[in-house]
Amino acid sequence: xxxxxxxxxxxxxxxxxxxxxxxxxxxxxxxxxxxxxxxxxxxxxxxxxxxxxxxxxxxxxxxxxxxxxxxxxxxxxxxxxxxxxxxxxxxxxxxxxxxxxxxxxxxxxxxxxxxxxxxxxxxxxxxxxxxxxxxxxxxxxxxxxxxxxxxxxxxxxxxxxxxxxxxxxxxxxxxxxxxxxxxxxxxxxxxxxxxxxxxxxxxxxxxxxxxxxxxxxxxxxxxxxxxxxxxxxxxxxxxxxxxxxxxxxxxxxxxxxx
Amino acid sequence: xxxxxxxxxxxxxxxxxxxxxxxxxxxxxxxxxxxxxxxxxxxxxxxxxxxxxxxxxxxxxxxxxxxxxxxxxxxxxxxxxxxxxxxxxxxxxxxxxxxxxxxxxxxxxxxxxxxxxxxxxxxxxxxxxxxxxxxxxxxxxxxxxxxxxxxxxxxxxxxxxxxxxxxxxxxxxxxxxxxxxxxxxxxxxxxxxxxxxxxxxxxxxxxxxxxxxxxxxxxxxxxxxxxxxxxxxxxxxxxxxxxxxxxxxxxxxxxxxxxxxxxxxxxxxxxxxxxxxxxxxxxxxxxxxxxxxxxxxxxxxxxxxxxx
Numbered sequence: 001x002x003x004x005x006x007x008x009x010x011x012x013x014x015x016x017x018x019x020x021x022x023x024x025x026x027x028x029x030x031x032x033x034x035x036x037x038x039x040x041x042x043x044x045x046x047x048x049x050x051x052x053x054x055x056x057x058x059x060x061x062x063x064x065x066x067x068x069x070x071x072x073x074x075x076x077x078x079x080x081x082x083x084x085x086x087x088x089x090x091x092x093x094x095x096x097x098x099x100x101x102x103x104x105x106x107x108x109x110x111x112x113x114x115x116x117x118x119x120x121x122x123x124x125x126x127x128x129x130x131x132x133x134x135x136x137x138x139x140x141x142x143x144x145x146x147x148x149x150x151x152x153x154x155x156x157x158x159x160x161x162x163x164x165x166x167x168x169x170x171x172x173x174x175x176x177x178x179x180x181x182x183x184x185x186x187x188x189x190x191x192x193x194x195x196x197x198x199x200x201x202x203x204x205x206x207x208x209x210x211x212x213x214x215x216x217x218x219x220x221x222x223x224x225x226x227x228x229x230x231x232x233x234x235x236x237x238x239x240x241x242x243x244x245x246x247x248x249x250x251x252x253x254x255x256x257x258x
Numbered sequence: 259x260x261x262x263x264x265x266x267x268x269x270x271x272x273x274x275x276x277x278x279x280x281x282x283x284x285x286x287x288x289x290x291x292x293x294x295x296x297x298x299x300x301x302x303x304x305x306x307x308x309x310x311x312x313x314x315x316x317x318x319x320x321x322x323x324x325x326x327x328x329x330x331x332x333x334x335x336x337x338x339x340x341x342x343x344x345x346x347x348x349x350x351x352x353x354x355x356x357x358x359x360x361x362x363x364x365x366x367x368x369x370x371x372x373x374x375x376x377x378x379x380x381x382x383x384x385x386x387x388x389x390x391x392x393x394x395x396x397x398x399x400x401x402x403x404x405x406x407x408x409x410x411x412x413x414x415x416x417x418x419x420x421x422x423x424x425x426x427x428x429x430x431x432x433x434x435x436x437x438x439x440x441x442x443x444x445x446x447x448x449x450x451x452x453x454x455x456x457x458x459x460x461x462x463x464x465x466x467x468x469x470x471x472x473x474x475x476x477x478x479x480x481x482x483x484x485x486x487x488x489x490x491x492x493x494x495x496x497x498x499x500x501x502x503x504x505x506x507x508x509x510x511x512x513x514x515x516x517x518x519x520x521x522x523x524x525x526x527x528x529x530x531x532x533x534x535x536x537x538x539x540x541x542x543x544x545x546x547x548x549x550x551x552x553x554x555x556x557x558x559x560x561x562x563x564x565x566x
Contacts, residue, residue: 002291004531042528047323047476047504052528091529220318222325223527227283229303229329230318239311240332258315 002091002225003028009086010064012079017143018071019114020080027063029092035122036097036216036249039067040224042089043075051222053079054244056117056193057093059124059149068117068146094224095248098122098214100129104189108176109135110202112168112194113144118216118249120149122191127151136175138168138198168194169201176209188212196257203252213252219243234258260544261551262537264298264518266496267419267444269381271298271353271519274552275509275537278500278523279304279357279383279423280329282530284343285350292530296537299353301447301521302339304385306358307365309335313390319456319465324475324502325524326454328390328468331359336369340376348378355421359385359395363411370415381418384408387425387450389472399425399450402437409441421498424448424485426478431485432492439495446489447498447521449482474524476502483515490516490557504532506539513555 003026010023029039040052053075055067071080082088098118107126109119116137126133135150142162147153155163156171164171176188192202193216206213221231224244232240233247234256241247241255262273276299277285285300294300312332319326334342339356347354356379360366366384373379386408388395398404409422422438424431426449435446451472456465464470482501489497499517503509504525512520522533529535544552 002288004291004529047528049320050323050475050524050528051320051325089529220316220320222318222320222327222524223530225530226287227281227530228318228327228527229280229312229332230327232312232315232317232332234315240315 001032002094003032004091005029006087007090009082009084009088011084012082015068015148016146019068019144019146020071021058021066021068022079022082023061023064023066024088024090025064026090029090030060030063030065033057033060033065033093033121034097035100035125036118037093037095038224038248039065039090039092040094041079042091043078049075052091052224054094054221054224056216057121058117059120068114070114091224095244096246098191098249099251100126102189102212103187104131104212105187106132106134106189108172108188108190109133109150110168110172110190110192110194111135111137112198113139115192115194115198115216116146116150118193119191123149123151136168136172138171138194167198167201169198169205172202173205189214192216200257203257206252214249215252216249217243217247217255217257260541260549261553262541264553266421266498266519267381268417269353269419273298273537274513274519274540275533276301276353276355276498276519276521277526277533278521279385281523281526284334284339284347285354286343286346288530293534295351296534297352298519298537299355299380300347301355301357301383302343303333304331304357304359304388305333305336305339305369306331306360307336307369309333309338314467316466319471321454321456321473322477324473324477326456326466326471326473327451328466328471330390330468331388336372340372344376344378353380354378355381355383357383357385357423359388359391363408366408366412367415370412374416379418381421382412382416383421383423383447384412385423385450387423389425389427389451389453389470390468396425396427399434400428402433405434406437406441409438409443413442419444421445421447423450425450426481426485427453430488432488435489435493435495439493443495445496445498447500448489449478449485449501452478452481474502476504478502479508483511486512486517487515487559503536504528506536506543509536509540510543510555513552514557514559516557516559518553518556
């Protein structure tokens with residue numbers, strides 16, 4: 001069930017450099033959402049920007065949902081000006097979220113930059129299922145690191161201002177190799193989200209080590225519901241899948257990253 | 259009580275608001291969210307004889323007050339539509355207008371033949387104006403003799419209402435509407451998208467993979483109004499107006515320019531329930547202006563000075 005509603009903004013706060021976390025009152029979406037799903041927000045009544053903007057559900061807290069965004073584009077800059085008490089047009093929950101029903105004991109969450117967006121919600125649900133969670137969070141610099149709601153956090157920054165100096169995937173690889181995992185790799189599952197170069201490196205690593213991996217992808221998107229067929233992603237079978245409906249979460253061997 | 263029924267050829271629709279091809283899937287995608295039986299009708303995504311996987315991504319790019327798309331007629335093919343979609347759709351009290359695209363005249367005819375044997379099709383909209391496929395799109399819709407041939411041949415296959423969807427990417431759209439009428443079409447729908455292009459200045463690459471795409475959304479509305487009015491002035495054929503309609507005011511504007519009905523397109527991507535709001539807005543407009551029948555609005559444009 002997709003819910004279309006005008007909801008109340010409960011809070012909208014700066015949590016890192018140019019990064020905002022917005023809390024929206026929406027009992028129905030909060031109740032129905034699954035980790036990895038997203039909502040669409042209609043930014044402007046005046047058609048500019050025209051298309052709605054998709055945001056991963058960062059977390060659900062009782063009747064509220066949270067999103068996180070970097071105020072860099074036209075839409076997100078407008079969104080950053082929304083104050084508590086404002087009303088906002090939202091539509092969701094949309095898309096296919098993470099599969100947490102398969103066999104694994106340890107969840108490894110890998111986030112690049114704002115790729116952290118779906119993971120506090122996933123972490124909450126995984127904890128309810130008594131899974132062990134390790135979180136790898138990477139960003140360009142320490143001012144852009146957000147880790148609220150994550151567990152067992154390991155950080156990498158490109159400039160070395162916090163944690164490991166280098167990419168999050170290099171850091172992840174050295175950690176996995178040092179874990180002395182004799183034959184237990186199959187009990188791991190990796191959940192990744194972030195920019196495409198990072199996801200590509202992650203998928204290569206998971207293929208190399210034969211680790212089950214799901215990634216949440218980001219594409220240009222219009223409707224968010226499958227109506228427009230605009231957010232096509234190449235699938236391994238030579239067809240296309242839709243990021244909005246078949247994804248945004250895909251198993252790493254389902255699709256070909258671009 | 260405002261009379262909202264309008265007639266397009268042999269097709270009676272309960273109100274003048276349809277959802278445009280390619281913007282509402284096959285009509286069954288959002289049944290839990292949008293009550294499609296309140297719509298005048300649904301125009302399906304373009305169907306081809308064989309399924310098509312569509313164009314490579316990126317397929318869309320947002321532009322000021324609109325978007326470019328190049329989906330490339332991705333669709334399940336006519337046979338699957340008949341077996342999987344029509345049985346669901348015909349349970350709803352709304353007109354099902356099937357949009358058809360093809361590379362060859364014979365294929366247009368074959369698709370209609372197959373649909374004629376199925377139950378639940380209210381009318382056909384012939385797409386001769388898709389800007390995003392190599393053959394069968396603009397190549398047909400920008401050529402008067404090809405347009406004539408397609409209308410003539412498809413007309414032979416069906417008695418149902420035949421609507422020809424026209425492109426604005428021509429010098430005089432009314433010449434095309436005239437040919438459609440002469441060859442027996444019941445109506446024309448206009449406009450399809452306007453050929454457009456956008457470039458990412460950082461990478462210097464086109465924003466969509468097929469380089470050019472079709473521009474839609476409020477950005478093209480004034481173009482569409484001008485084309486509707488041109489056809490209305492010059493050709494006596496029912497017009498379905500399309501192009502950037504997002505509010506009831508837009509719909510009324512198209513009707514004043516001469517459209518008997520309208521299609522809501524890209525706005526469905528922003529809010530898939532927008533057509534229902536447009537319908538109630540049109541009714542409210544009629545009530546407030548003591549208009550008893552929406553047909554009174556059609557072509558009611560007021561021109562003060564003699565036209566040049």
